[in-house]
Amino acid sequence: xxxxxxxxxxxxxxxTWLQEKVSELMPEEDKLEITTLSSNAFYYFGREELKxxxxxxxxxxxxxxxxxxxxxxxSKRRISKTVTLKDNKGNLKTVTLNVxxxxxxxxxxxxxxxYEDNANRCILLYMDGSSEQDGKIMEYQRRMRHY
Numbered sequence: 743x744x745x746x747x748x749x750x751x752x753x754x755x756x757x758t759w760l761q762e763k764v765s766e767l768m769p770e771e772d773k774l775e776i777t778t779l780s781s782n783a784f785y786y787f788g789r790e791e792l793k794x795x796x797x798x799x800x801x802x803x804x805x806x807x808x809x810x811x812x813x814x815x816x817s818k819r820r821i822s823k824t825v826t827l828k829d830n831k832g833n834l835k836t837v838t839l840n841v842x843x844x845x846x847x848x849x850x851x852x853x854x855x856x857y858e859d860n861a862n863r864c865i866l867l868y869m870d871g872s873s874e875q876d877g878k879i880m881e882y883q884r885r886m887r888h889y
Contacts, residue, residue: 746816746847748802748861751869757850758800760869764848765798772796781807784815785823785839793842802851802860809860812847816863819843 749757765773773796784792792815799805799812814821824838847864 744816744844744846746864747849747867748864749848749850749867749869751852752871753852755869755871757869760867761798761800761848761850765796768796773798776800778804779808782823784808784811784821784841785825787841789840790842792845794844796846796848799847799849802849803853805849813860813863815841815843815845816847816860819845 749761751757765775772794774792775798777800779799797812797815802809811821820840820842822838822840824836826834827837829835
């Protein structure tokens with residue numbers, strides 16, 4: 743079963759940095775790093791282009807329009823959409839676009855409540871931006887300098 747991750751925290755707490763560092767461990771051909779998507783973007787990938795890929799969405803706060811197809815890729819492992827297109831003669835025809843998963847998903851956001859339907863399909867990772875955590879990090883760095 744694919745794993746999905748949502749990294750939550752205030753701006754500047756390192757969500758995107760953490761996601762980037764983890765993604766560096768993945769082979770390039772197995773991931774798709776996305777800064778932003780239009781509302782229909784997922785439907786226009788090739789039928790198997792996303793299959794077994796790790797989808798990394800840098801900022802979910804600007805991706806509200808793709809949350810439904812993303813949920814469907816997570817849960818049903820496929821999405822489809824019927825659209826009308828013009829052929830090379832200018833005639834309209836109906837085409838069904840199909841995209842298959844499964845996919846793994848990782849995204850960053852500052853708003854858990856906004857993504858509640860998506861969050862309940864993910865492991866939630868909360869960033870700790872507290873001064874206590876800063877102190878722990880600085881203490882760890884001091885100890886590491888002595889080794």
